[in-house]
């Protein structure tokens with residue numbers, strides 16, 4: 068897997084990352100969602116540099132301008148629900164992309180920190196020969212991304228796969244790396260060192276789904 072950790076370069080991206088982490092700022096839900104969306108735009112822009120391009124002659128009112136344009140058939144797939152703002156950010160730039168949605172959530176066993184990943188809802192176009200962009204803002208244990216990828220198998224074999232995430236924990240990235248082949252790209256805003264015993268990224272930001280949309284009851 069080719070890992071692109073964008074926080075290793077100084078850029079305005081770090082301002083958005085600092086705001087989603089910061090306890091004084093992150094509870095403004097509108098701002099939190101918009102920051103995740105902005106990060107999605109930046110990750111999408113960086114990812115776009117690795118697509119395949121074809122020169123096209125564009126007619127202007129005064130002449131013809133040759134412009135290299137991406138020729139990939141992009142499918143954006145996001146994991147509900149925390150993935151929605153990240154999806155919107157990617158879709159702002161890849162506005163002609165097809166879209167897939169999958170629900171994957173952690174189901175906690177009663178009185179236990181243990182959880183399993185439940186995949187329920189799945190809506191997906193044909194993926195055969197397309198460029199699949201699989202997005203989830205939090206890459207913690209990596210189990211959601213791997214479970215999602217498995218669930219997408221019946222929809223066809225993509226030509227290229229890009230994983231997009233905001234904050235990853237190194238052990239989760241190592242886990243994901245074992246399940247994807249070496250041509251797969253991971254575009255990630257920043258990487259943290261560890262997970263706590265509940266599977267949360269440390270220092271991370273807390274619960275991305277709750278910060279974006281409010282707390283949910285366990286069921």
Ligand SMILES: O=P(O)(O)OC[C@H]1O[C@H](OP(=O)(O)OP(=O)(O)O)[C@H](O)[C@@H]1O
Pocket residue numbers: 146147148149150171172173184203204205206207208209210211212239266274275276277
């Ligand atoms: O790498 P993992 O250990 O699998 O954890 C990451 C998952 O946890 C979060 O979802 P969550 O289960 O909190 O659901 P939510 O989006 O409904 O809040 C997040 O959006 C990922 O999907």
Ligand SMILES: O=c1cc[nH]c(=O)[nH]1
Pocket residue numbers: 149205207266267268269271272273274275276
């Ligand atoms: O740190 C984490 C881990 C999983 N999901 C989150 O929202 N945050």
Ligand SMILES: [Mg+2]
Pocket residue numbers: 149274275276277
């Ligand atoms: Mg959550």
